[in-house]
Amino acid sequence: xxxxxxxxxxxxxxxxxxGARVAAADPTxxxxxxxxxxxxxxxxxxxxxxxxxxRFDGSVVVGYGLGGLAAVELGTDTDVRGCxxxxxxxxxxxxxxxxxxxxxxxxxxxxxxxxxxxxxRTTFASSGSFGRARVTxxxxxxxxxxxPLRLHVGGSVIDASLRDDELGPTLQPIAGLEWTPSxxxxxxxxxxxxxxxxxxxEATADVTLEWVAGWGVRYQAFPWGAIELAVRHREDEGxxxxxxxxxxxxxxxxxxxxxxxxxxx
Amino acid sequence: MKRVTVILxxxxxxAAVARAQPVPDVPIPPDTGSGTPDQxxxxxxxxxxxxxxxxxxxxxxxxxxxxxxxxxxxxxxKPLPPLYMPEVLTTxxxxxxxxxxxxxxxxLDTGGGxxxxxxxxxxxxxxxxxxxxxxxxxxxxxxxxxxxxxxxVTASFRLGVAENRLFNGQPGVTLGFxxxxxxxxxxxxxxxxxxxxxASKHLGKYFAVHVGGAFWDASLEGDLDGDAMTPRTxxxxxxxxxxxxxxxxxxxxxxxxxxxxxxxxxxxxxxPEFCYSCKLDATEIGLGDDPDSNKIRLKPVLSWGVRYxxxxxxxxxSGVRLPDIGSANLLDAQIFxxxxxxxxxxxxxxxxxx
Numbered sequence: 001x002x003x004x005x006x007x008x009x010x011x012x013x014x015x016x017x018x019g020a021r022v023a024a025a026d027p028t029x030x031x032x033x034x035x036x037x038x039x040x041x042x043x044x045x046x047x048x049x050x051x052x053x054x055r056f057d058g059s060v061v062v063g064y065g066l067g068g069l070a071a072v073e074l075g076t077d078t079d080v081r082g083c084x085x086x087x088x089x090x091x092x093x094x095x096x097x098x099x100x101x102x103x104x105x106x107x108x109x110x111x112x113x114x115x116x117x118x119x120x121r122t123t124f125a126s127s128g129s130f131g132r133a134r135v136t137x138x139x140x141x142x143x144x145x146x147x148p149l150r151l152h153v154g155g156s157v158i159d160a161s162l163r164d165d166e167l168g169p170t171l172q173p174i175a176g177l178e179w180t181p182s183x184x185x186x187x188x189x190x191x192x193x194x195x196x197x198x199x200x201x202e203a204t205a206d207v208t209l210e211w212v213a214g215w216g217v218r219y220q221a222f223p224w225g226a227i228e229l230a231v232r233h234r235e236d237e238g239x240x241x242x243x244x245x246x247x248x249x250x251x252x253x254x255x256x257x258x259x260x261x262x263x264x265x
Numbered sequence: 266m267k268r269v270t271v272i273l274x275x276x277x278x279x280a281a282v283a284r285a286q287p288v289p290d291v292p293i294p295p296d297t298g299s300g301t302p303d304q305x306x307x308x309x310x311x312x313x314x315x316x317x318x319x320x321x322x323x324x325x326x327x328x329x330x331x332x333x334x335x336x337x338x339x340x341x342x343k344p345l346p347p348l349y350m351p352e353v354l355t356t357x358x359x360x361x362x363x364x365x366x367x368x369x370x371x372x373l374d375t376g377g378g379x380x381x382x383x384x385x386x387x388x389x390x391x392x393x394x395x396x397x398x399x400x401x402x403x404x405x406x407x408x409x410x411x412x413x414x415x416x417x418v419t420a421s422f423r424l425g426v427a428e429n430r431l432f433n434g435q436p437g438v439t440l441g442f443x444x445x446x447x448x449x450x451x452x453x454x455x456x457x458x459x460x461x462x463x464a465s466k467h468l469g470k471y472f473a474v475h476v477g478g479a480f481w482d483a484s485l486e487g488d489l490d491g492d493a494m495t496p497r498t499x500x501x502x503x504x505x506x507x508x509x510x511x512x513x514x515x516x517x518x519x520x521x522x523x524x525x526x527x528x529x530x531x532x533x534x535x536x537p538e539f540c541y542s543c544k545l546d547a548t549e550i551g552l553g554d555d556p557d558s559n560k561i562r563l564k565p566v567l568s569w570g571v572r573y574x575x576x577x578x579x580x581x582x583s584g585v586r587l588p589d590i591g592s593a594n595l596l597d598a599q600i601f602x603x604x605x606x607x608x609x610x611x612x613x614x615x616x617x618x619x
Binding site: 043066067068069070072098099100102120121122123124134136138157159160161166169 | 375523524526527570571572574583584593594595596598600602
């Protein structure tokens with residue numbers, strides 16, 4: 001009986017997946033909070049994201065939609081943390097990073113197909129005593145709109161080095177979920193899960209991975225911009241040490257002409 | 266009497282003036298030739314009959330010449346031939362630039378590399394270019410992390426036959442030679458040279474494939490044994506035994522065009538790496554092997570990315586490059602962006618002189 005229910009449930013989920021309303025164009029945010037999405041910006045669109053947390057650390061990333069097939073991003077962020085004595089002194093490490101993302105949109109090859117994206121993000125600069133830190137991640141992620149839900153699932157190969165220590169390519173899962181209630185079409189609840197390197201710059205350098213889980217709310221104030229309030233928890237971090245942050249997203253799509261209000265004759 | 270004289274004079278002057286005026290417009294009957302209305306004009310009747318009196322046609326009224334005539338309509342421009350790129354991302358293609366077309370590419374990557382490449386097409390059968398490359402790398406020893414030597418200036422000359430020129434279905438084929446200028450870096454003097462033969466073929470509207478072979482040579486001169494007492498020595502790639510193993514490499518690439526102005530590109534090429542203190546030890550050395558043979562090595566470079574044709578004269582490319590795919594080191598991955606400009610101005614100028 002339970003097996004029949006399971007099959008029915010699976011069938012129902014597949015039917016929902018195939019029959020879900022598909023937006024005219026994919027959404028644009030390249031990350032839920034930390035986990036990457038498979039959304040690609042439109043051709044020639046410019047994206048901008050800025051984050052500020054309660055410790056006044058933050059990030060700024062700009063992106064460009066390349067030919068409708070790919071996107072390039074450039075910016076700095078504090079996803080990675082580092083420590084010296086590593087006795088509760090973990091601090092965000094500012095890394096200059098560039099990313100290249102290539103993929104296919106939802107329904108591009110067959111109806112019901114999720115958006116699929118392969119991306120590489122690597123460092124070109126790092127801050128302070130972590131000046132020789134290098135972090136590179138290559139990921140494959142799928143995203144799909146299922147009615148009010150947006151699911152993101154994938155895997156990421158992460159490698160990082162600090163001085164002479166190197167993590168080595170490590171495969172980890174990434175996941176994200178977004179829900180836009182029909183009663184509040186401009187509001188989206190978000191949650192995600194990903195892994196990031198932790199740089200321990202002690203007498204001997206050590207590089208490990210720690211998980212990061214985030215949740216928050218996005219309010220799509222304008223067609224071209226949204227504001228988010230989110231909380232981020234990390235492994236080996238007490239609840240009081242969680243990071244509260246505000247993020248703003250903007251997109252400028254030159255193919256979308258501004259609507260001009262016409263007075264009735 | 267005086268009044269009569271005045272009246273006569275007025276009449277005469279008025280008559281004279283009236284006579285001087287042209288005849289009023291009289292509708293001219295259509296020219297039916299010199300024959301009668303019942304008889305069509307014969308072959309010899311095209312010329313008007315001289316002295317035929319009233320039968321002579323009235324010449325058309327040609328007005329004075331317009332001092333400001335409208336300019337002649339512009340000559341229709343010849344459609345420009347298609348322009349196929351001479352490089353996939355890092356490897357050469359079997360396509361040449363059209364004659365007198367200028368090409369300039371500037372590239373930037375996250376490893377700090379800045380390169381440029383300038384070319385000109387020669388007569389639809391050749392191409393000349395000068396470039397700076399950051400593909401040549403160096404390291405001190407086996408445990409050292411390799412770094413690029415830049416700028417490394419090269420000159421290139423390629424000649425070939427365009428696709429479908431000799432027979433239908435023939436791939437584009439080019440024979441290219443690229444040679445670097447001598448580069449002094451860290452008290453070592455290096456040079457590289459590359460001879461390539463590559464064929465490129467479109468497979469339908471959306472695919473193209475490139476396959477080629479390269480014959481490399483490189484030289485390294487300096488204090489190779491690390492002993493300041495001995496004089497500087499030079500080692501070259503062609504001195505090593507088994508040139509097939511050390512000098513010949515196969516490279517290739519793929520192009521897919523899923524959207525009219527966007528292409529996905531993938532290529533695999535090779536780049537030299539100099540290792541100043543590397544030496545084969547007794548366990549690695551084989552029969553006939555040169556102990557210095559790992560001072561110059563060719564490393565495989567894998568690149569993939571997207572080319573977007575912003576305009577006919579401008580293309581943006583971006584992607585990922587792995588400088589040594591053999592070591593599978595993800596940390597060495599570089600994100601690059603490059604912009605390519607092409608110009609037909611010289612071609613038009615040359616055409617206008619013909």
